[in-house]
Amino acid sequence: QMARAAGIHLILATQRPSVDVLTGVIKANFPARIAFAVTSKTDSRTILDTNGADQLLGKGDMLYMSAGTSKLTRIHGAYVSEEEVKQVVTFIKDQGKPHYEHLFSVSEEEAPSQNESNLDARDELYEMARELVITSGQASASYIQRKMRVGYPRAARMIELMEEDGVVGPATGSKPRELLMKRNPAVHTHDAFTG
Incomplete structure (x- = not known):
């Protein structure tokens, strides 16, 4: 509760939306919520206090509930597959060899002897x-x-x-x-x- 007054933003994520994990106290301190596709209406109600997340399509399809309102907005987040992440990493690596600052690396010739x-x-x-x-x-x-x-x-x-x-x-x-x-x-x- 005091973190919000100090400007600290916290993101909580769980793969098991049960009332044991998302207690009333936790939900009261997280006014904005996002739910991706869940398997049951119970899970949807646990996260958003209403049905709807059980009908989402997956792969970035989500429901967003902003702070101070119980109105849900259906939005689509970017879905990036593992293969796409690998392609981006490969592209960046292929841009050129790494350039190391000489000040921070010591070769064996420059290393002091015993x-x-x-x-x-x-x-x-x-x-x-x-x-x-x-x-x-x-x-x-x-x-x-x-x-x-x-x-x-x-x-x-x-x-x-x-x-x-x-x-x-x-x-x-x-x-x-x-x-x-x-x-x-x-x-x-x-x-x-x-x-």
């Missing part, structure tokens, strides 16, 4: 994350995520890169990763790390 994608993954925060892990001794993606305010996938990718670089050991279930590289406290430069 090494290139790893280099891209070493973003500007990788070195900071590496130093954070070494100085704190905590090697976990959630720790990097909290301290550096990055998303979990990015933090996890940095931990995996640190494993490849020999900074941290492999994952051992729920236990923290072993720190393989320690900081030399006497030196305060980037070269202060030892393996």
Whole structure:
């Protein structure tokens, strides 16, 4: 009821026009109705509250009841067979080969290799994350995520890169990763790390 006030239009279709499906409440909220050919007068009365749909010819022949009136109008809708739909689709397909935007397709030559994608993954925060892990001794993606305010996938990718670089050991279930590289406290430069 509120959808009509908001301008929402709803079309309800059924192949089984029974009073169980088309209740009085549903019919009250669908003021305009269309009925195609049905098999019995009961089905016609269920849809339109009157006889007539049982005498329709089929293939687009229909009765239309507009909103606010109980007057029926017999109209003819376009009947399109499955074969005609196939012919239209074939005609459209035969008009030419598809044209794809180059921006949205990446060929194998342009796709980055595994090494290139790893280099891209070493973003500007990788070195900071590496130093954070070494100085704190905590090697976990959630720790990097909290301290550096990055998303979990990015933090996890940095931990995996640190494993490849020999900074941290492999994952051992729920236990923290072993720190393989320690900081030399006497030196305060980037070269202060030892393996």
